[in-house]
Amino acid sequence: MTAADTVRTIAPAAQVRDAVKVYGSGDTEVRALDGVTVDFPAGRFTAIMGPSGSGKSTLMHCVAGLDTLTSGSAYIGDTELGTLGDRQLTLLRRERIGFVFQSFNLVPTLTVAENITLPLDLAGTRPEPGLIDELIDVIGLRDRLRHRPSQLSGGQQQRVAVARALAGRPDVVFADEPTGNLDSRSGAEVLELLGDAAHGMGRTVVMVTHDPVAASHADEVLFLADGRLVDRMERPTADRVLDRMKEFDGPSRQEARS
Amino acid sequence: MMAINGGRASLRLSVASLRAHRRRFAGTFLAVLLGVSFLAGTMMMGDTLRASFNTLFANAGGGRDAVVRSSDVISVSGKGQGVRQPVDATLVRQIQKVPGVAAAAPDIEGAGQLIGKDGQPIGGKGPPTIAGNWIADSKLNPYQIAQGHAPQAPGQVVVSRGTATRGNLRIGDTTVLRTPDPVRVTIVGLATFGGQDGMAQATYTGMTLGDAEKYLMPRPGDASSIPVRADSGVSQRQLVDRIAPVLPKGVEVITGERATAESQRDVSGQFLSLFTTLLLVFAGIALLVATFSIHNTFAIVLAQRTRDNALLRALGASRRQVLGSTLVEALAVAVIASTAGLFGGMGIAAGLQALFPAVGFPFPSGNLVISTTSLVLPLAVGVLVCVGSALLPAVRAGRTAPLAALRETAVDESGTSRLRAVAGVSGIAAGVALTALGASGTPSVLVTAAGAALTAAAFIVLGPVAAGYAIRVLGAPLARLRGVTGALARRNALRGAKRTAATATALMIGVAVVTLFTVFGASLKATLNQTVSRSFAGDVAVSAPAFGAGGSGLSPKLAPALAKLPQVNTAVGLGKGVARVDGAGRQLTVADPGALGRVLDLGKVDGSLNGLGTQAIAVSSGQAAKHRWRVGSTTTLRFTDGSAQRFTVGAVYQQGDLAGDYVIARQAWEPHRTQDTDTLVAVSFRPGVSAADGKAAVEHTAASYGNPTVQTRAEYAKSSASGINTMLTLVYALLALAVVIALLGITNTLTLAVYERTRELGLLRAVGQTRAQLRAMVRWESVLVAAFGTVGGLGLGAFLGWALVRAADATGATAFAIPPVQLVVVLLVGLVAGVVAGLRPARRAARLDVLRAVATE
Structure with missing residues (x-):
């Protein structure tokens, strides 16, 4: 944990400043993000939590260059995303960002090995020597390289997705509910991989989750509610996160959650 | 709700589903629309043409109550209307004495080709170039003076207005009429036919009776027929009954109505039927192609909807309700698209009616005529094709298990069964064997056709199996x-072998038909070329337009004139005649048999071509074998004038490519001749005369005989085949629609696939695939x-082309040629078409919102 403290002084790998995201207009207007400013320090594993509709997914999408802010700014390193066109955003995602989604992470027509190197192949670049081998060992699927995603279990698929996200040595790995569809054991394996990515390989990891146990694997948890950053928690445990989350569940909110 | 009123519920589901998936049925809609439009347009155009021609002939022949003509007609199979011997014009006087006859006049009809202002002959590339005498009685003459006056002195002529326009000729102009001897004529009047500028594309020149007898008839005092007009109150039937007794043997009289009906039948039966049948065949091909596209669309759409249908089943919808709602949906698309297609057809027919005159094909004016059949049949075919194509997928949809609602979206990516592979492979093996069997030895069209059909069917069955291998091979490079982009494209094409194949x-199918015609056309060209090069032993050929009938041929005086040139060794004119041999009409080649062997290669000749005289003929070995003739046998030739003569077979020759099956000496034909023309003059030069010098000399002499085409051997061989290019161009144009429909099918399938793969595409974009x-x-x-x-179409088409060439080849003389350049062009066009078909789905895929795709649950 001391390592985390020293890293904090380094410039953030990603950040948003006064981020506002508005969907719709007039009566149907929804302010998904309502002035969020947050840093994601390099080499740290940060979890974003919050009740449904709190804006946690929107925040991640906007920082990851999948969505654009209505106002405010988002940065990956020094690059301001608002100034980039679709092609530049695509290249940025390909070269500097890794993704792990909740489900449907892998291209069904490609083998495990091809899925891992997909972003590199799309860029037409060669992977760093040894890195892919190392990742394959880490996810423990060396005997499955020529298999198709449909031949893997859900947990295995997510592990392949993590390897894919790390294959290009991205600045930031974004994980959107990566354990949402997994049993607790498979989920733990994926979370350990993400933790290793941050602490072992020095990657920056940002994970959106609603699972306190998953969040407890992170170095820090950010709490969002109604599009605002309402709290942060260093060195979380599952119990503390759960307690904090319960505070959001007022009687009115209970109904709003589906 | 479903249990209360099943039928209503089905209907409501169909309507809701159609509304929701409008865009997905756009391709199906277009395919049906185009196919039905083509079919309906063709039929309506046929209706309109037929009606216009019928009106035309009825108007033109309206004043003729009876027609007297020679009763015997000799027709050679596949050579048009047949030849009728002239009647004696003096009969006119006897007919005029018959009570009830108001007027009768000799009518002479022959071939005469006018030279236009630019020195080029007018018409003569298919439709007849008619010349005749101008009949003074305006009710007996189908042509009416529209401008100027009737011919009164020798050399004066009336031409139909259409002919004058095409040749850029005016009243007062002097030009040449080839009969085939060139005759200088002055135009003194313009005429219309049944109110139109002419009879379809035929040209017409009316001369004085004297001129017509002199130039168009073998003897003065002959007439082609004698039209008769009745006094008022005398019916056509009565008129015929009164005239018949005064006619000599071999001459008949028919009513005017029957004469008109015969003219109508000649045009409708020959020209129109051929034309519309051709168009209908291609409309059929387009619809067949559409069937596959439509079936595929329904199969995909219904597979995508498996979950919806399963949910319906889980909620209590019966199989029949799901099936019903799907079929109602197909029916709705079919009816709307087919109805739209009928309007499209009207548009096509009206467009053609406007377009034809612009390209020099006078489509008789008049309103669009649409028979009930032309409405009902295309509509029925459109609905049948559409609903029929949807039937199997709909039955499959009805069988959806309620449990499927709980599974992941099931997209049909099922592989191919072993049974299919076995059936396909053995089908192709059997088909090819059968075709080969039918094509080898003495060809059997029936066996070959059965084999070809079996092969084509097996190709379609084997498609899904072959698709896997083929895409793997074709996609390897x-x-x-193209790196991962190319690899992904290849894998995507491999995903649903059935779908890709369909x-x-x-x-x-479209490409196979294109290839079939390309190969067949090339083979025909090669055959013609080979025939001419093999059989034409002369140095230059002077010919009348090479393809089809029409034109007036060459003057029989040309060959003797050319023979007198110092450069020329031999010049032989080949004319055509007909006679009945053993009861069947046969074409005769009229020539100087002795000289013929010096300009044509007749192969091995038994007996002697010299001195056939008026008592002997020469026959091809093929005919000789058929009739069991040898040199010295005798046979009877029955001529159109009713006379019969016994001939000895004086010679039997091997190659009849250019000489035909029967050669008769000019002096033997002379007594039985009709209008005398040559179709080809074959010329050989004296030794030491250069080709250029000789050709120039021949051209110089020929110029005064109406300027016919003079060609060297190679040029003649090439131009003999040029008509085939015209045919191929037409066929390609007609097949374009089938190919367009096939491409719509590809576009449609890909659009549906893009929809299916929304999440996957979103993922690819998220991890860095650029637009x-x-x-x-x-x-x-x-x-x-x-x-x-x-590639499949090229293979199948080339094979079918080979089968067709072999099956059509009774003599073993047909060459089989694969034209590599054309086939490479077909391949390239296919690939480019693939790019075009992919444009729209690619654009739609690229517009995809990454976030929504990724976030879709």
């Missing part, structure tokens, strides 16, 4: 050249599918 099958890469991926998939269809 793609993955290497999509490609439509294109395969350009995504577009390229979809486009390459399209190209791969198109390449599979094109």
